Amino acid sequence: MSISAPSLPAYFHEEILLHPENRVFPKFDLVRLLGTVFAPTEGCRVCILIDFDEPQDLIKDFSFLEHPGFPVQKNAHRHFYQALKDGALAELGMTGGEMYAYRCTHGSNLDLADDVWDTAGNHLSLDADIYPNHDIILCISTFSATAPLTAKCKEYGFRGATLHGLNDIILNSGLSVDYHEVSADSERLRAALTNADSIEIDFALEDGRILTAWLGLDGQDAQKSHGLCLGKTPDIANLPAGEVYFVPADARGQFPMKYEDGTLGVLDVENRCIIRSTLIQGDQETINAHNARLADDPMTGTLGELGFGTQVLPVSGADIQDEKVLGTCHLATGRDDHLGGDILPNMFKKHENSTHDDILFAPHKTPNFNISQVRMNRGEQREILIENFRPARYLIDALAADR
Structure with a gap:
């Protein structure tokens, strides 16, 4: 492959195209990501959705953090929930930052059941308690929820992002770009x-x-x-x-x-x-x-x-x-x-x-x-x-x- 387009950024040149693992990315920054993707963020109420087979047990008091496994959900807690609480909310002018859990769909883009639980163990409704009361919803899950949330955002008026399968490589490359x-x-x-x-x-x-x-x-x-x-x-x-x-x-x-x-x-x-x-x-x-x-x-x-x-x-x-x-x-x-x-x-x-x-x-x-x-x-x-x-x-x- 021969590329001779000097106006292209370095990451489009031959050496990096052949070996993209050698591309250098900036450090993941939640404020930069959310501020870029969702501008404006000022005054927006945000929440995080994660999924489990037994959400009512694992989300209460963040008990999933004490169990083995759940790498996606633990990344959601560390890099999104905790980062929001540690200052990103204030920097972005946002409110909220709560985490909720719904029942895993076990299929890509299947509609979500309405049941959802908060970290106090309360049983809530996505349609009644979550969708209408948030401006931005971040769904960090095992299976993609893009299709059902696209339908729901048009019904309830929120914006959001789906980030299923979140892992360290994604955090430090695909979510660290401009x-x-x-x-x-x-x-x-x-x-x-x-x-x-x-x-x-x-x-x-x-x-x-x-x-x-x-x-x-x-x-x-x-x-x-x-x-x-x-x-x-x-x-x-x-x-x-x-x-x-x-x-x-x-x-x-x-x-x-x-x-x-x-x-x-x-x-x-x-x-x-x-x-x-x-x-x-x-x-x-x-x-x-x-x-x-x-x-x-x-x-x-x-x-x-x-x-x-x-x-x-x-x-x-x-x-x-x-x-x-x-x-x-x-x-x-x-x-x-x-x-x-x-x-x-x-x-x-x-x-x-x-x-x-x-x-x-x-x-x-x-x-x-x-x-x-x-x-x-x-x-x-x-x-x-x-x-x-x-x-x-x-x-x-x-x-x-x-x-």
Whole structure:
């Protein structure tokens, strides 16, 4: 890869793009993060939501701090709750800072039950006690709550951020960046991709096969997850941010899938829906279970998102950051109403099926296959976007524009 764009910041240059773990970040600063993401903060009442299987027991008197495990929730307490109480509230001109716990959903973007508990052990209601009484809600949880909180913020008028899977790498990289820069770079890439008619992704398998997935976009406006919730407009930021995304209008072809147990399969797509999985290697029972789920509730195979990362970040081990890395892309199945799509929770056979599940393609996540090329078609324009998990010249030039 050769990059010759002197106007780009150092972290977009070849050495760092190839080794993003070598990028130097400023120390995490909660005041800087919240002050940038939510300006203005003066007069805002803020709270923190975390999740447990048994919240009524673990949140009371912060008893979870005395138990093993719960790394996300302990990070929420140390770096957000405690930091707010230790001076960040005053610096930001905010009030509140309380912590509440709800019952873990055990699924990405499933709707939250209304039950919630405070640190005194009181049983409260999200709809009656939390949403209408806070201006900013920070949800630091095991599973993403972006979709349900996006719906609730429009109903109740609050702003917020979802930070599921929070770990030390994310704190010291994806949450330590300047979100004005992230927003500007996301807009540069959004402008470069908006109104695309279609995207084609080639996947090179270890056995020599090339699979191609075609995503029809119908010239729609590209959207961005850029991390800023400015003003008073109800909105939810998914942090770390840094993504350009579309809601597919159609899809066909094939793409590989690496399951949680390491099994590899080829997914066949027709009319925007995954219709079957076929084993490449691993456990046939994993493939059978996926096919049974598709047969029982076909909506679970509907493609609801195509996304591209825009940031230069180290691998964190959590998709919330790793899908924001420049040179990666991801598809998602399931609900997409929070992205402006038409797949709603009530369209699924069972509530627990109405998830939004990302399928990330990245070197650390899917080492068994390569994204050999991603192409954009827009009218008569044809552009290569990604080759071998690296941004192609078209994206690099877009990032260098207007600096």
